Amino acid sequence: MNLFSDIRAAVIAALDVMVAEGALPEGLDFANVAVEPPRDALHGDMASNAAMVLAKPANRKPREIADALAAKLVADARILSADVAGPGFINLRLAPTLWSDLTRNVVQTGAAYGRSDLGQGVKVNVEYVSANPTGPMHVGHTRGAVFGDALASLLDFAGYDVTREYYINDGGAQVDVLARSAYERYREACGLEPEIREGLYPGDYLIPVGEAIKAKYGRDLLDKPEEVWLVDLRGFATEAMMEMIRGDLASLGVKMDVFYSEKSLYGTGQIEAALKRLQDLGLIYEGVLEPPKGKLPEDWEEREQTLFRSTQFGDDVDRPVKKSDGAWTYFAPDIAYHWTKIERGFDLLIDVFGADHGGYVKRMKAAVAALSEGRVTLDIKLIQLVKLFKNGEPFKMSKRAGTFVTLRDVVEQAGADVTRFHMLTRKNDAPLDFDFAKVLEQSKDNPVFYVQYAHARVCSVLRKAAEAGWDMSDARLAKAELSTDLHVAELSLVKKIAEWPRLVEVAARANEPHRVAFYLYDLASDLHSLWNRGHDDASLRFLQEGDEAASSAKIALARACAVVISSGLAILGVTPAEEMR
Structure with a gap:
């Protein structure tokens, strides 16, 4: 049951009738007609922008469309009232029986509700993630791992x-550095003094x-x-x-379907095949690039290179x-790698990159658009940095990796559930502060x-009822x-469940x-508000x-809330908690 989708369908049906009656012209696109929660709950249960988005293409005044549409909507038994507000927004109030129907449906449907x-x-x-295989994952990878995993689950x-x-990323020079670093630890294991010179990886994880x-x-x-x-x-x-990285991911509850090796692209003709694809499309040429804007690097020299027409x-x-x-440049195997994704039949590609890859976005999107001739879309999500704090002060943890705080350090301090949830309390492109005191406090x-x-709390109610x-x-x-x-507190909760x-x-x-994290916080707030009102009003x-x-009847509402929290x-x-300790 999707109340917003159902009511939107009613709005579209009413608009279709208006077109048939000649009140609206034919050929209108209803794709941007929305039914959503009102900005102010006092205005109603739902609101529609239909008149606003259709006014210009229909060559009608928004209020004219809104008044006619509202008159048709109130004929639907599910809609108690339809009031036109402002320049043409329509505020809807639904029949009270819908809330009871919704609650029962959520409980009956269980985890499938909202799918x-x-x-x-x-x-x-x-x-x-796609971290270089040169050591354990650090705190920055943690946020990318959580974001990517949650996004995959959301899309599923x-x-x-x-x-x-x-x-x-096992095809570059960094893997040679890893081998040399491991060799020094091998010498150490043989009783010799390791020479961890500058440029090698110093972490104890290589012992x-x-x-x-x-x-x-x-x-x-x-x-x-x-x-x-x-x-x-x-x-x-x-x-x-x-x-080690698989273990790091497992400690965070992340399990990959595919591990794809960059090295497998070399010497197998795959890079050549991807570039031939671009060449056949007339997008590869020999040329000389313009010097970078701003200060000219001292080592800059004009030289002919093989270029991709990404512009x-x-x-x-x-x-x-x-x-x-x-x-090959670094870009060439990345082109080939994304070509393999296209050849594997994916319709949509999403790459989760660190913030330092911002300059890579346009060229990568260009490559995918060219290789697929516009059929496949690439969305790149940049993950901003995580700063560690404790009680509001910058927190310097022990660095078992030698130079950085690891994912395991964070998970062992805060726990996987806390780490995952908190990593999603900010939009991916906004910096995030991780305060070990605050993420563990009970408030x-x-x-x-x-x-x-x-x-x-809902679980405790169910236990007491069973007792x-x-x-x-x-x-x-x-x-x-x-x-x-x-x-009003009960209505607020059931409306939030409907969203x-x-x-x-x-x-x-x-x-x-x-x-999802933001929504769950709002939903929990409504549950807690109703619970607290029950201290003074026994009927609640x-x-x-x-x-x-x-x-x-009242526990059904609480149970419906718990179903949604568990799914979110x-x-x-x-993992949802059944009791707090």
Whole structure:
């Protein structure tokens, strides 16, 4: 049951009648006609912008359309009143029986309530984290991992066919550095002093890797030139790091469907095939780039390169894919990698990048648009930095990685559920402060606690009802009759529950899972408000002493709230609490 969708359908049907009657011209596009929560709850239950968005294309005054539309809408038994406000907004009040129907439907439908067919099985590839396999994941990766995972879950909930993917950056020079760093830890394992010179990875996390190398090779690699061991240790150390990264992700509850190796693109013809695709489209040429704007670098020299015409697809400049010495640029394998996604049949690609990749957005979108000839869309989400605090002061944790705070450090301090929820309390492109004291405090100011407490309160009501010997199973609650004369606090809660299916679709269209976290906080606020009113007004308590029938109706509302909280937390990857300790 999707009340907003149902009422919007009623609005569209009324508009169709107006077209048939000649009150509106034919051929109007109703795509932007919306039915949404009013800005002020005092104005009604829902509001529509139909008259406002149709006035110009229909060549009619907004009030003229609104008055005629409102007159038709009140003929629908579900709509109690339709009032025109301001320049032409229509405020709707719904029949009270709808709220009882909704509550029963939510309890009966359970976790499926709010699920949508919006995506209609469209194949989506969500690539996220994709950290270099040179060490454990740091706190910045944590936010990207949570965002990407929650987005994938949200899209799945909205009816998309989602694949979670990690791109292993194991084809660049950083993996050579990893191998050299691991070799020094191997020497250490053999009783020698490691030479962790500048440019190598200093973290202690490589000590076990060095010991594992010794266990495999003994002392055979000591004093051997680099060309003897570099290739083998690249593979050995990379796999060890990926095993560590998989463990990091697991500690956060993240599980990938695909791990795709950059190295697999080299020497297999895949880079060449992707660039030939662009060449066949007339988008590869030999040319010389203009010097960068502003101060000219000292080492700048004009040189002919192989370039991709990315400016044809909105980029600022054309981009090199091959250097003057014939080596691939970093961009070339990225083009090939995204070409594999297109060839694998994905209709929509989403890349979750760190904030430092802002300059990469336009060129990557251009490449996908060119390769797919506009068929496949790429959305790139940039993840801003996370700053760590404790009691409002910058917090410097022990850095087991040698140079940075790891994901494991954060999860061990705060817990996976708290970490995941808090990482979604800001939009992805806004900086986020993570205060270890605040994320663990039990107060309204802590969103994860506030939402979990709401769910736990409902569970406590159900336990107390069971202790009284009452049947408060979902099957029983789905038959409960909610009063048509609801208190304003009860009405506020049921209206918020009604918004859930719409919120899912809005968040999925925008690829913004943080909207779910915001919604859950608002929903919890309504539950807590109703609960607290029960302290002074016994008629508002979920448990009506000695009255099982009256209690079942009120508990049905609470249970419906808990169903939505549980579904929302599942999207965020958070386990709902049944009791607070």
